[in-house]
Amino acid sequence: MLDAGRRKLVEVRDLKMYFPIYSGLLRRHTGDVKAVDGVSFDIFEGETLGLVGESGCGKSTVGRALLRLYELTGGSVVIDGDDVAKLSPEALRQKRPTMQMVFQDPQASLNPRMTLAGIIGEPLDEHTSLTAPEKLARIYQLMDQVGLNRNFANRYPHEFSGGQRQRIGIARALALNPKFIVCDEPIAALDVSIQAQVVNLLEELQDRLGLTYLFISHDLSMVRHIADRVAVMYLGQIAELSPRDELYAQPLHPYAIALLSAVPEPDPSREGARQRIILQGDVPSPANPPKGCNFSTRCPQVQAICHRLQPDLIEVAPLRFVACHFVQPQQAQPAGSTGGTEATEPTQQGVNA
Amino acid sequence: MTDLAPMKLDEALKPPRNQWWDVWDQFKTHKGALIGAFVLGVLVLAVVAGPLFWRIDPAFIEPDAVKMIRSRNQGFSLAHPFGTDQLGRDMLARMIAGGKVSLAVGLVAMLISIFIGTTIGVLAGYFKRLDGPLMRMTDLFLALPLLPLLLVMVMLFRETLAGMFGPELGTFFLIVFAIGVTSWMQAARIVRGEVLALKEREFVLAARSIGTPSRRVILRHILPNVMSPIMVAATLGIASAIITESALSFLGLGFPPDFPTWGRLLFDGVEYMTQFPDRVIWPGLAISLTVLSVNYIGDGLRDALDPRIRGR
Ligand SMILES: Nc1ncnc2c1ncn2[C@@H]1O[C@H](COP(=O)(O)OP(=O)(O)OP(=O)(O)O)[C@@H](O)[C@H]1O
Ligand SMILES: [Mg+2]
Numbered sequence: 001m002l003d004a005g006r007r008k009l010v011e012v013r014d015l016k017m018y019f020p021i022y023s024g025l026l027r028r029h030t031g032d033v034k035a036v037d038g039v040s041f042d043i044f045e046g047e048t049l050g051l052v053g054e055s056g057c058g059k060s061t062v063g064r065a066l067l068r069l070y071e072l073t074g075g076s077v078v079i080d081g082d083d084v085a086k087l088s089p090e091a092l093r094q095k096r097p098t099m100q101m102v103f104q105d106p107q108a109s110l111n112p113r114m115t116l117a118g119i120i121g122e123p124l125d126e127h128t129s130l131t132a133p134e135k136l137a138r139i140y141q142l143m144d145q146v147g148l149n150r151n152f153a154n155r156y157p158h159e160f161s162g163g164q165r166q167r168i169g170i171a172r173a174l175a176l177n178p179k180f181i182v183c184d185e186p187i188a189a190l191d192v193s194i195q196a197q198v199v200n201l202l203e204e205l206q207d208r209l210g211l212t213y214l215f216i217s218h219d220l221s222m223v224r225h226i227a228d229r230v231a232v233m234y235l236g237q238i239a240e241l242s243p244r245d246e247l248y249a250q251p252l253h254p255y256a257i258a259l260l261s262a263v264p265e266p267d268p269s270r271e272g273a274r275q276r277i278i279l280q281g282d283v284p285s286p287a288n289p290p291k292g293c294n295f296s297t298r299c300p301q302v303q304a305i306c307h308r309l310q311p312d313l314i315e316v317a318p319l320r321f322v323a324c325h326f327v328q329p330q331q332a333q334p335a336g337s338t339g340g341t342e343a344t345e346p347t348q349q350g351v352n353a
Numbered sequence: 354m355t356d357l358a359p360m361k362l363d364e365a366l367k368p369p370r371n372q373w374w375d376v377w378d379q380f381k382t383h384k385g386a387l388i389g390a391f392v393l394g395v396l397v398l399a400v401v402a403g404p405l406f407w408r409i410d411p412a413f414i415e416p417d418a419v420k421m422i423r424s425r426n427q428g429f430s431l432a433h434p435f436g437t438d439q440l441g442r443d444m445l446a447r448m449i450a451g452g453k454v455s456l457a458v459g460l461v462a463m464l465i466s467i468f469i470g471t472t473i474g475v476l477a478g479y480f481k482r483l484d485g486p487l488m489r490m491t492d493l494f495l496a497l498p499l500l501p502l503l504l505v506m507v508m509l510f511r512e513t514l515a516g517m518f519g520p521e522l523g524t525f526f527l528i529v530f531a532i533g534v535t536s537w538m539q540a541a542r543i544v545r546g547e548v549l550a551l552k553e554r555e556f557v558l559a560a561r562s563i564g565t566p567s568r569r570v571i572l573r574h575i576l577p578n579v580m581s582p583i584m585v586a587a588t589l590g591i592a593s594a595i596i597t598e599s600a601l602s603f604l605g606l607g608f609p610p611d612f613p614t615w616g617r618l619l620f621d622g623v624e625y626m627t628q629f630p631d632r633v634i635w636p637g638l639a640i641s642l643t644v645l646s647v648n649y650i651g652d653g654l655r656d657a658l659d660p661r662i663r664g665r
Contacts, residue, residue, distance in 0.1 A: 067562050096564030109555035113577040113660055115372065122573070123563045156660035172559070 007114050008078055009180055009212045010043035010066070016074035017058070017065045021287060033287045035061040038075070040313065041321075043180070048206065048213040050227030050244070052220060052259070056283065058236040059216045061102070063182040066214065068092060079180060087111040097127050097176035104185040112348040116143075116168055117153040126179035136318040142171040146201060170201065174209070182214045188223065195219075199226055220263045224248055229319075232256045235294040236286055237312055241321040253321045254299050293325070301326065308333035379657040387654020389646035396643060400452035409658045410614055411446035415437045435635055439625065444618075448635055451613035455595050456643065458529055458614070462594035465533025467540055467587045474544025475571055476580070479552055488545065495538045500604075503531050521612070532594050540586040561651050581655050588651035592644035615640050 010171035016039075018032035034323050036058045043049045065069055066077050068084050077084045080098055083293050087095055102121075103109035110119055122137050124130055130138065140150050146167040157165055167185060173181055183202065199222060205211060217300040218238050223230055224244060231241040232255065240253035251257045258277040281298045284290055296306040305325050313323040372502060380386055390645035415421035420441075427437045435444035476485035507527060550568060551574070562571045599616015601607035617637040622632030656662045 064558070069558055070563055093566070096562065099562075101559070101562045103555045103559060105555055107545065109559050111556040111560075111574050111578070113658075114573075122560065126563055126565050126569075158661045169559075172563075176563075307590040 006044040006046070008042045009045040010214070011078040012042070012066065012075070013040050013063060013078075014075040015039045015062065016075060017061050017070055017073065018073040027256050031287055032073075033285075034289055036065060036287055037286075037289070039233075039236070039238050040075075041231055041241055043212055043214060045179075045212055045339065046206075046210055047228040048226055050223035050230040051214060051216045051233060052068075052218060052223055052230060053233035054218065054259075054283065055166065056286070056287070057233045059218075059233055060184050062233070063184045063214060066182060067099075067101055068148050081123065097123070098178055099180045100173035100176065100178040100181070101182045102166070102173050102186045106162055106169050106190050107157070107189070110165060111171050112157055115156055116148070116160075117156050119157070119168060120171045120175055123172060127176055138175070142175055145174065145205070146171045151222050161194075163197060166190060166194075166198050167201065170198075170205070174205065177209070180210070180212045180214070182216070184216045185218070187219070188217070195222065202226065213284050220260065224263070232259060235283060235289055237294050237323065238321070239295065239323055241313070243319055246317075246320060252316065252320065252327045253295075253324050255295050256299050258300070263264050293323075375660070376616055376657045379662070380653050383653035383656060386657075389649030389653070392642055392646040393650065396452065396639070396646070398458065400456060403449035403452075404446075407446055407449060409443040409446040411442060411620040412611060413446075414440050414442060424481065425603050433495075436629070436631060438621070438632065444632075444635065447613040447618060448615070448639065451615045451618050451636065452514070452639060454525070454608070455598065455615040455640070458525065458532070458598045459591040459595040459643065462532035462536070462598070463587055463590035465529060466537040466590050466594070467583060468532065468537075470537035470540025470586065471544050471576075471579075471583055473537065474541040475575060477541070478545040478548025479567070479571060479575065484545075487541075491538050491541050494535070497535075499535050502535065503601065503606060506531050521608070524608050528598055528601060531601070532597050535647050536590060540583065540590070543582045543586060544579050547582055548575055551575055551578050555624040569612045577658070580658050584655045586649045588644075588648045592640070594616070595640055595643065 017036040018034050020029050021031045023030045067135045072085045104126050117139050124135050150167045169268040188196050227244050229243050232239045240256040251260045258279050265274050279298045292308050296302050311323045311325045315323050316322050316327050316329045426439045433443050473487050477484045516526050602617045618636040625632050
C-alpha cells in the first residue's frame, strides 16, 4: 500500500511556529510559545495522514501553518512542488485552490450572514470567472456531492444541523477541486452517529476525487478507521510516525504506547489484557518546554540522557519513525528494554531546545 | 436530481433570491420600525415640502414697530398655528426652516462620524500594525478639549468656507465636519473590539484559506457582522449631533443667531419657558421624535439584517 514509488504531495521540513509573548509595561518580546517546534513529515498523494495528540500539542497549528494561515517561524512546506512558506502573496493566492481546509467547529466556520449558496460560492467568486448560471450549477453540483438538498441553497447556517453545516464546510473546501485538504478535527463537534456519516463522506470523496488528507483528531478510534499512516504529536514535536496497522499493533514511542493504551481494543480477548498507562504530571507549557526530550518530564522510562539530549526522529524500521533515545534501528523494540545507556547513545547529536 | 418530485424540481431550480428581499420582509414585521420610518418620513416631508405650502418667511419681522410689538409672543391662532416668538416671527415657519437644517446636520454629521469611526475601528481591529497608532489617536481625540478645538476650527475655516459656499452652506459644512470629526471615537472603539473578536472566528480564517484578499474579507465577512453596534452608534449619533449643533450655535460658533434650527429654537425658548412653554415643547418634540424614530428604524434594520433573528 505504501510503496516508495508514490509521489509525495506534501513535504514538511523542520516546521517551526512560535507565537511571541509580549509582557511587561513596555510590551517587550519576552519569549515564545513554541506551538510547533521542528516537525518534519511527508504526505503521499492519495493517502490520509492522521495527526493525533492531546489538546494543546500543536495539531491545529501544524494544519494552519501548512496552509500558511500563519507566517511560519521557520522550515519549509512544499505542497505539489511549491514551497508555500516562501510564496509571494499573489502566488500564494494562485496556489490556494490546491489546498483547502475543513474546520473543527462547523458553526464558527460559516459566516452567519451568508446563505449557503453564498458560502459555497465564495471560492468560485474568488478564483473563477463563471457566469451566474454556471456558478449556480457548480454550487448545486457540490451540494449534491456532499449530500445537501438543493432546496437549501437560500438558507442560512443557523438553519442547519451540525452535520449539515459540516457538509457545507466540506462543499466549500471542494469547490476549487483541491488536491490536499487539511481536516482539523472535522468531527469533534458532532454527534457520534453523525461522525460516522461525515467520515464516510470524506472517505467516499477521497476515493472519487483522489484527495489527500491531513486528518487531525484526538479520536484515536476514528483515526484508526480513516488514516493510512499516523503521526503522534507531543508538545509541538512528532513522537512517532508509523503506518496505521503497525502503530496500533505495536507502538514504539513511550508516549504513543501510553496514548494508545487508552484505545479500547475491538478484539474482546485482547481487550481484557489491555493495560492502561496513566501518565503522571501535566503537559509542560509550550512556552517553556523541558530541556532534552520533550517527553522527559512524564516518561515512565526516563533516563539521565533524556534530560540532556533531544532525540531526533529517525527511521527505526521501514516507514516507522520514532523520536526516542531507546528506540534505535538495530533493536526496534518498545522503549524500556534494559539496554545500557552507553549502547543506545544516539548517533546523531540532538539539538537542545 | 431525478428522484425529486416535479414540484420540488421547480423549487430547486429557483435561483438564490436577493438577500435584500428577506431583509425587507423582516423589516415589515417590526412595528416600531415601520412607525419610526413613517414618522421620520413625515418629518422629512414636512421640512422639504412644507415651505411650498406654508409661505410665511421664517425671518419676517413686522417693520412697523407697533405692529411688531403686538405680534410678539402670540399663542395658537389660525394665522400662526404654533404662535409667534419674541420678535413676532411665525414659529411654524421657523420650525420648518429649522428642521431642514437640523435633520440635515444630524444625518450628515452622523454619517461622517460613523464612516470615520467604522473605518478606524475596522483598520485598528483587523491590521495589528495599525492598532497601536490608531487607538492612540482615538485616545488623543477623546482627551482633547473639544470646545477649544471646535473654536479653533471655526476660527480657521469659517471665512474660507463661507467664501467658497456662501455663509450658510459654508457654516453647514463646517458644523457637520466639526461634529463628525469630534464624535467618532466611541464608534471606533466599539467596532475595533468587535472586529478583534470576529477576526479570530473560523469563518474569517476560512475566507483567508480560500485566498480572499483582506479588503474583501472586511467587506464580506467583517462589516456585515459589526452592523449591530454600528447601527446603535448611528442612531445615538443623530441625536447628539442635533444637540451639539444647537450648543455650537448657542456659543456663537455655528449658524448666525437669527438662523433657525431646532436646537437654536429650543435654546431661545428656554428663556421664555415659564410664560410660553410651547416655545420649547415644539422643537423639543421635533428633536425627540426624530431621535426616537431613527432609533426604532435602527432597531428594525438591525433585526432585519441578522438572519438568525429574521427567521422568527
Ligand atoms: N494565535 C496564537 N497565539 C498564541 N498562542 C497560540 C496561538 N494559537 C495556538 N497557540 C498555542 O499553541 C499551542 C498549540 O495550540 P493548537 O491550537 O495547535 O493545539 P491543538 O493541538 O490543536 O489543540 P486542540 O486539540 O485543543 O485543538 C497551545 O499551547 C496554544 O495555546
Ligand atoms: Mg485544535
